[in-house]
Amino acid sequence: MSSRARIRPDRSPNDLSPTDVGPTEVGRKVRIPNRWLGLVVLSLTQLMVVLDGTIVNIALPDAQIELGMSDGLRQWVVTAYSLAFGALLLLGGRVADYWGRKRTLLVGMVGFGAASLYGGIAQSAAELIVARGLQGAFAALLAPAALALLTVTFPSGRDRNVAFAVFGTIAGAGAAVGLVLGGVLTEFVDWRWCLLVNLVFVVIGFVGGLFTLGESRAGGENRFDLAGAVTVTLGLGSLVYGFSLAEGGWGQLSTIGFLALGVVLLALFVWVESKVAQPLLPLRVVADRIRGGAFLIQAIAGSVMIGSTLYLTFHLQIVLGMSPLGAGLASLPLPIAITLTAPVVTRLLARFGPRPLLIGGPLVVAAGLLLLSGITAGGVYAAEVLPGMVVMGVGMASVFVPLQNLALFGIAPHDAGAASATANSAMQIGGSIGVSVFTAVYASVFAASGLAGAEAPTAMTDGYGATFVAAAIGMVAASVIAIALVRGARLRELTYETGAVAAVH
Known part of the structure; x- marks a missing residue:
């Protein structure tokens, strides 16, 4: 049976929530003072999340010199963000669905801002890498919450198409904005401002979100697949770390060990997902x-x-x-x-x-x-x-x-x-x-x-x-x-x- 046949007749494809995990949802039609201002807040949130994937790239050579990073350690400034973001994204979407999308967005904003501040004042490579990992973890809360709020704020019709076009365009420009903004800040101010600039986005996003966004959450039973979240995060982390050790040789015991551990943990994740009532994936x-x-x-x-x-x-x-x-x-x-x-x-x-x-x-x-x-x-x-x-x-x-x-x-x-x-x-x-x-x-x-x-x-x-x-x-x-x-x-x-x-x- 095609997916078209599975869609209920009272619910068009354009009304689907991107984080919809149950047959019902509380607060699908969100009433806010001005939903177009809400669109601005959500678009800026997505822009911040996307541009942080590239803005640090331009700053890395300067950061490497100041913090004394090796070439091998340097890559973790990028890897820590993308790994934490990707590994926790599924859990972040589930948290937003049941805990509340607006609440999750606001908490994610505060956490992302704190992590950015920590990275901006980092005095060692380890501190910078930890800060980037924390940024990725809070980005995993922000991204699904923003997309879900966009969907319930603009449930259907021409306004929905306009809203998604604006949101998608701004998100798509994030990588380019990150490259240019990173260059400007690194050259004319300091590489640290490639992280500290997020505080501006966070303040605007938090205050704007507080007053322009309505709360919504999914209906149904609230269960978090913590076992799945732990096994997939540790498994992917072990796998990535094993690959990073390969610069010293693919035949090293540590390289083989972490790669094997990653495979075992991911296999365990698959087993867990086949057994739990509400799997992460x-x-x-x-x-x-x-x-x-x-x-x-x-x-x-x-x-x-x-x-x-x-x-x-x-x-x-x-x-x-x-x-x-x-x-x-x-x-x-x-x-x-x-x-x-x-x-x-x-x-x-x-x-x-x-x-x-x-x-x-x-x-x-x-x-x-x-x-x-x-x-x-x-x-x-x-x-x-x-x-x-x-x-x-x-x-x-x-x-x-x-x-x-x-x-x-x-x-x-x-x-x-x-x-x-x-x-x-x-x-x-x-x-x-x-x-x-x-x-x-x-x-x-x-x-x-x-x-x-x-x-x-x-x-x-x-x-x-x-x-x-x-x-x-x-x-x-x-x-x-x-x-x-x-x-x-x-x-x-x-x-x-x-x-x-x-x-x-």
């Missing part, structure tokens, strides 16, 4: 072949977007000698290419369906990465970096647009929240694993070169180039996954479900 969400393939592709795409672009930022600043602002501006062609290509891909999706795009898109991304792998220490940005970024952006748009539709393809209404959170978690977890893997690749190539002193930039570009090749191999694997899993006559139903999917995701 209903296994039926990922067991579907098409959705499961989409989640795998999302994870690989996340590893490339978060992992490889981090090393591109290092190349621009450390090797090419760009200022933080210059590096931020020089990184913009990638998100701009994605933004400009997305409308074209949307039309192609309506005509040809997702399969051709998910097969060809990753190959285009791989081609762009291979262009980037040719960077040299004395190269010119316009010749060696810009073309690869543009090609990569075109390919990424061809990947992300279909994935937004497939994440909730054929999903039952009560699983919509879990599926949406899983898609976002796959992106973040893929990014954290990608950063660890690419760091191991870079470290091994850099060490093998034996170059130092004046020749160090050459060794760096060799390492950066190797990370781009590894990323390209990953995107080719994503194309193979699309060939194997994203297929079948059921994909014809997508044209009937696109509106529901686009609205929720």
Whole structure:
């Protein structure tokens, strides 16, 4: 039976809550003084969460020098945020549903602000990494709460479409805003303000949310899958840490041990989810072949977007000698290419369906990465970096647009929240694993070169180039996954479900 047949006739697809986990919900129609002011608050919240994934990238070289971080430790400033965010996102959505979306948002705001302040005044690498992990944990409360409040504040009609268009546009611009804002703050103020600037967002969001947002929560029994949350968080953490240890050698006992422990804990998580009454992640969400393939592709795409672009930022600043602002501006062609290509891909999706795009898109991304792998220490940005970024952006748009539709393809209404959170978690977890893997690749190539002193930039570009090749191999694997899993006559139903999917995701 298709998902259309499962939707109750008194509830249209556009009325589905992204964190709806039960047949009923308390407070679906939220009454607030001015819901458009509420939209501003929710959009700024999402902007803060998204831009914090990139704003620190530009600040990392300066932070590394001041805090005395090694190259291996440096990656954890990025990994800690994406890992905590992705691992706790499902639990955050469940907390928001039952504890109250507005209350969760306000608590998340306070926590995110406190973590940002802690990171801004950090005196050691360990303190900065802990602060970034805490930011990710509170972001896991903020993101699902904001999306759920948006859905219940604008339940249907033209206003809903406008609200989601504004919310999506601002959220989509977050990465680019983070790059530019990070460059401006690092160059003209101090790298620490890349974290402290969040306090401005937090004050606006907390005060605005307090007065413009109404409370809502899901109906039904309130049970939190703590066993699932613990096993998946520890499992993913062990897996990522194991990959990070691989820079010292894949055959090390510690590397093998943590990777094995991660696999065991994730297997235990699957077992737990099959037994509990209200699982954090209903296994039926990922067991579907098409959705499961989409989640795998999302994870690989996340590893490339978060992992490889981090090393591109290092190349621009450390090797090419760009200022933080210059590096931020020089990184913009990638998100701009994605933004400009997305409308074209949307039309192609309506005509040809997702399969051709998910097969060809990753190959285009791989081609762009291979262009980037040719960077040299004395190269010119316009010749060696810009073309690869543009090609990569075109390919990424061809990947992300279909994935937004497939994440909730054929999903039952009560699983919509879990599926949406899983898609976002796959992106973040893929990014954290990608950063660890690419760091191991870079470290091994850099060490093998034996170059130092004046020749160090050459060794760096060799390492950066190797990370781009590894990323390209990953995107080719994503194309193979699309060939194997994203297929079948059921994909014809997508044209009937696109509106529901686009609205929720």
